[in-house]
Amino acid sequence: MAEQPIALRPPEHRVERRAVGLWALQSALGFGILAGLLAGAYLIFDSARSWLGPILLVGAIWGAVVTLVMPLWRYAVHRWEVTEDAVYAVTGWVVREWRVAPISRIQTVDTIRGPLEQALKLATLEVTTASSRGPIKVPGMDARVAAQVAAELARITQRTPGDAT
Amino acid sequence: MSTEPLDEVPWQRLDTRVVWVDSAKTVLSMVPAGVAIAFFDAEISWGTMGPILVATGVGVLGGLADLLRWVKTRYRITDEYVERRTGLLVRQHRSIRRDRIRSVDTSAKFRHRLTGLRVITVGAGQHSAAGEAALTLDAVRVETAQRLRQELLPGGPAERSAEPEVVAEAAPVPRDEQVFARLERSWVVYNMFSFWAFLMAAGLLWGTYWALQLFGLDPAGFVRGLADWDAIGTASTVVVAVATVGVIGVVGLAINFFTENWRFVLARVPGDRGTVLRTTQGLFKTREVNRDDNRLRGVQIDEPLLWRWMGMADTTVISTGLSIWSLTPSAQILPRGPVSVARRVAARVLETGQSPLDRSLRPHPRRALRRRVGWALIATAIVTGLLAWLTTLIDAMPDGVWLAGLGLLPITLALAVVAYRSLGHTVADGYLVTRSGAWSRSTAALQSRAVVGVTFRQSLLQRRLGLATVQVTTAAGYGAYEAIDVDSAEAVDLADRAVPGLLTAFRSTAPAAAPAADPAPVEAQARP
Numbered sequence A: 001m002a003e004q005p006i007a008l009r010p011p012e013h014r015v016e017r018r019a020v021g022l023w024a025l026q027s028a029l030g031f032g033i034l035a036g037l038l039a040g041a042y043l044i045f046d047s048a049r050s051w052l053g054p055i056l057l058v059g060a061i062w063g064a065v066v067t068l069v070m071p072l073w074r075y076a077v078h079r080w081e082v083t084e085d086a087v088y089a090v091t092g093w094v095v096r097e098w099r100v101a102p103i104s105r106i107q108t109v110d111t112i113r114g115p116l117e118q119a120l121k122l123a124t125l126e127v128t129t130a131s132s133r134g135p136i137k138v139p140g141m142d143a144r145v146a147a148q149v150a151a152e153l154a155r156i157t158q159r160t161p162g163d164a165t
Numbered sequence B: 001m002s003t004e005p006l007d008e009v010p011w012q013r014l015d016t017r018v019v020w021v022d023s024a025k026t027v028l029s030m031v032p033a034g035v036a037i038a039f040f041d042a043e044i045s046w047g048t049m050g051p052i053l054v055a056t057g058v059g060v061l062g063g064l065a066d067l068l069r070w071v072k073t074r075y076r077i078t079d080e081y082v083e084r085r086t087g088l089l090v091r092q093h094r095s096i097r098r099d100r101i102r103s104v105d106t107s108a109k110f111r112h113r114l115t116g117l118r119v120i121t122v123g124a125g126q127h128s129a130a131g132e133a134a135l136t137l138d139a140v141r142v143e144t145a146q147r148l149r150q151e152l153l154p155g156g157p158a159e160r161s162a163e164p165e166v167v168a169e170a171a172p173v174p175r176d177e178q179v180f181a182r183l184e185r186s187w188v189v190y191n192m193f194s195f196w197a198f199l200m201a202a203g204l205l206w207g208t209y210w211a212l213q214l215f216g217l218d219p220a221g222f223v224r225g226l227a228d229w230d231a232i233g234t235a236s237t238v239v240v241a242v243a244t245v246g247v248i249g250v251v252g253l254a255i256n257f258f259t260e261n262w263r264f265v266l267a268r269v270p271g272d273r274g275t276v277l278r279t280t281q282g283l284f285k286t287r288e289v290n291r292d293d294n295r296l297r298g299v300q301i302d303e304p305l306l307w308r309w310m311g312m313a314d315t316t317v318i319s320t321g322l323s324i325w326s327l328t329p330s331a332q333i334l335p336r337g338p339v340s341v342a343r344r345v346a347a348r349v350l351e352t353g354q355s356p357l358d359r360s361l362r363p364h365p366r367r368a369l370r371r372r373v374g375w376a377l378i379a380t381a382i383v384t385g386l387l388a389w390l391t392t393l394i395d396a397m398p399d400g401v402w403l404a405g406l407g408l409l410p411i412t413l414a415l416a417v418v419a420y421r422s423l424g425h426t427v428a429d430g431y432l433v434t435r436s437g438a439w440s441r442s443t444a445a446l447q448s449r450a451v452v453g454v455t456f457r458q459s460l461l462q463r464r465l466g467l468a469t470v471q472v473t474t475a476a477g478y479g480a481y482e483a484i485d486v487d488s489a490e491a492v493d494l495a496d497r498a499v500p501g502l503l504t505a506f507r508s509t510a511p512a513a514a515p516a517a518d519p520a521p522v523e524a525q526a527r528p
Helices: A018-044 A046-077 A115-119 A143-158 B017-040 B046-072 B110-115 B126-130 B142-152 B164-170 B185-192 B196-214 B219-226 B234-261 B305-310 B339-350 B367-393 B399-407 B409-422 B460-465 B488-498 B520-526
Strands: A079-082 A086-092 A095-102 A106-112 A122-129 A136-142 B074-077 B081-086 B092-097 B101-108 B117-124 B135-141 B178-182 B265-270 B275-281 B286-292 B296-304 B312-319 B332-338 B424-428 B431-436 B440-447 B451-459 B467-474 B480-487
Touching (some): A018 A115, A018 A122, A079 A143, A115 A122, A122 A143, A136 A143, B017 B046, B017 B117, B046 B081, B074 B142, B081 B135, B101 B142, B110 B117, B117 B142, B178 B339, B185 B234, B185 B305, B185 B332, B196 B219, B296 B339, B305 B312, B305 B440, B312 B339, B312 B440, B332 B339, B367 B399, B367 B409, B367 B467, B367 B480, B399 B409, B409 B431, B424 B488, B431 B480, B451 B460, B460 B467, B467 B488
Antiparallel strands (some): A086 A095, A095 B451, A106 A122, B101 B117, B101 B286, B117 B135, B178 B265, B275 B286, B296 B312, B296 B440, B424 B431, B467 B480
16 A cells, blocks of 8 residues: 555744754663663673573664664654644654644643753743643754744734633 | 732631531541450450551541641632632642632532531642642531532633633523433443452451451351351352352442432533533432533543443543543543433533434544554564563473463454444534544544644554544543544544644645635634
C-alpha cells in the first residue's frame, strides 16, 4: 500500500537547525546514564551477568541508533505555525503528531528552557488548553522567537473572555 | 483578580454538632477494647491485644484530629468566591471562584444522618479531571447544606448569561423535575457477579475470624467440626471452600448494591440557571450529586467484554469539572445495569431527536484489523520469548514452559478481532461519536462545541497501512476522545465535520471533496 499521510499541509516554519544538536545531546546523555548504570551493575554483580549482558548489549545498540537517526528525522518532521485563529504544530518521528488548537481555547502559553536548551539558546513553546491531555509542545525553537510568539499569543488570547472550556 | 476588602463577609464555623459526633466517635472506638477486657477477661498483653489497641489508638487520634479540624476550619461565601481556611500546622486557604463551580454534592455517612449533618463537596476547576481536590465542608446542618447548594449552584449573581450556550440550553427548561430512571431490583444481577466478590468475602471472613478469636472463640475448630474433611478429600475441600467464599461474596455484593443504591433516582431538576442532573441514592450513607447541565458535554457508555452477553453497561456523563478517577465517580449517572436502560437514559439526558449513541457507526477499514493481529502476534512472541529465555536461566523451570506462551495465541487473536469489531465513529447532530476497546467497549458521544483541539497521530506502520488516529481534546471527562485507526484519507474530513472550520486553513491544497466550511460559524461554535 502506498504511504498515506493525512490531508493537512505542513505548518509554515521549521524548528532551528540547532535542535538537531539538542536532541542528539539529550539522547546521548539519557542513554549514556542508563548504559553507565547497567554497566556498573554488570561489573559489580557477578551472578547477574548472564542476564544483564544481553540487556546491556541491546540497550547500547538501540541507544546508538536512536542518537544517530532520531535528531535528523525529527528535524525533517517538526514544524509549527501560529495564525490569528489557531496554533498548529507537527512533531514526532516514528509516531507523528499533527496538533491544532483554536486560539479561543488557549489557557496558558509558556516558554520552557532546560539547561541544555539554555546552552544552545533554544526554547520549547508550550500551549495549554483546558484538556487534561497535555499541552501542545514545540521544542527546538529559537529562544527569542519563542518568547516573541508567546507574547503575541498571550496578546491574542486575552481578547477572548471566558474560561476556555 | 482584585483583592477588594471582602472582610465584611464574616467567616463561619462548621456545625457544632460535629464536635459531639467526634466525641462519640472517640468514645465508641474505645468500646471494643473495653468490652474485651471487661467481659472476656482478655489478657492485656501486646500479643493478644495489640491489634485492638492499635485500632483504638487510631480511633481516638482520629477523633481528636477531627476536633482540631473543627476548631481550625472557617469558611465563607462572598459575592465572588467560596473560601475555606483550615489546617493546624500547615495553614491552607482555598478559594474557588463562584462562576467556576461545576457541582455541589451533599453526602452523609450514617453518623451524619443521625445528627442531621451533611458533608458538602464543591467541585470546580478545569484540572479536577487530573485529580485536584475540591473544597469540602465536613460538616454542616441539613438546612445550611440546602441553602448553600441553592445559593452556589443554580443562581449565582455573576453569571455569564450573555453567552449563546446558556441561552440555547435554558430555553427547554421543564416546569418540574423529569425523572429519567429509578432503581430497579433486577439490576442487582449486574452487580453481584464480579471478581470483587472473592476479595470482599475474603476480607469479611478474615475480619470475622480475627474478631471471634479475640473474644476467645475458636472459629477454625468450629469449621473443622462441620464435616469430616479428610474423608471428602483435598480437591473437594477446595471446591467447597471456593464455592462458600463465592456465595458469601455474591450475597455481600448484593447487599452492598442495595445499601449503596437504595431509592436511587436520576432526574433533571430545574434551577434558576438552566437545569441540573441530580442523582440521589443510599440507605445508610446517602449521596446526592448535582451536575450542572451547562457543563454537560456528552455521555459515555462502557460495556465490559466478559459481561456483554448479558448487556451490562456503565453510564457516565462527560462533563467539565466532575471527577472520573474516584471509586464512586460523580460522573456516573446510573448504577451498573442493562445497556437498554443506559441507552434510553442517555437519549433523554442529551435531549437530541435520535440519541447519538443509538446511531449506526461507521466501521473502520479492514487494515485496522491487521494492526491488531500484529499486536497479538508480537505480544504472544514476547511472552513466549521471555519464557524460553527464563528457562535457559533458571534451572528449576521445566523445559516445555514456553509452549504455554504459544497457548496465548488464540486468546490474543480473539481479542484482536474483538478490538477491531468495536472500532467505529460517526458525526451526527453536533456530536462526535467514537467507539473502541477490547476488554471494555466504550462508546462516547461528545459535543462538537466542547472540543478544544484536534490531534492526528500516525505511526510509521499506520502510515504504511493508510490509517490514522483522530483525537479531539476537551476540558471534560477523560480530556480526549479518539477515533482510532480511521482511513487516513478520511481523517481530516472526519475532524472537519466534528469541529467545523478549525482545520480549513491547514488543509492540503489537493481538491477537497466537501466545500470548505464557511469560517464565520466558528466564532459562534467556539465559545461554550
